[in-house]
Amino acid sequence: MSSSKDKIPKRCSKFDEDGNELRRGPWTLEEDNVLIGHISSHGEGQWNSLAKSAGLKRTGKSCRLRWLNYLKPDIKRGNLSPQEQLLILELHSRWGNRWSKIAEQLPGRTDNEIKNYWRTRVQKQARQLKLDCNSTKFLEAVRLYWMPRLLEKMEQHKSPSSQTPNLAPSHNPFLPDMEIISTSHLSFDGYGMQESDCHAADVDWFGEEIGMTSFWNSDELWQFRKVDQCVD
DNA sequence: AAGTCACCCAACCGCGTCTCT
């Protein structure tokens, strides 16, 4: 990251109300250090005045965003776990595009990250199905197939050290729904489908497995339509 | 090796809401 950050941003001309030039674009390592240092000694909040008093040629907005989405110490980096993906799917079906609200349920994850995940991964699948990602049909597909597979994946990778977001009964207010999801295996069978029908063993749900760029290849699409017909 | 394409994600923007005076 630091390599790109050290470059001069191309989009960088803007002025504050005092006529001082404001920087835009990627943050440099130096700027990051200034912001971190200033927040550690003065605390966060009052972003506009913070930006000025820290001597950063950035808007308060930009400082806030940089801190919340990247510099804050408790931010988790790396791929979303199956547990996290499952929680996102469930919470999105409940709350829609309320990214910040969804992010509250995933400690260490930012609304921006979740939003990006949704747009790049989930919406991509919907596009390939030629469905609106908020449509009943797509949500049904997610519920009947994606979620059970995530649960299965969670089971496979269960280990004492695995990071688990708010899924434990004592912490998760949505447990009843999670139980519904887990029983959707039954719903799956109820539509007369075997999991093997869907080539599940080769499926790449998260872009992380064998040679497939996307889960919803034509076979799975066909299988989905099979489900779809039953749903209708 | 070079060019092109697609994906990912950090950062920006606009706008609605909140808070303070």
Next chain:
DNA sequence: TAGAGACGCGGTTGGGTGACT
């Protein structure tokens, strides 16, 4: 109560990078 400024959210953009040809 109204106005102004700060804050937060969701949508969008653009650059970097890796895969593919």
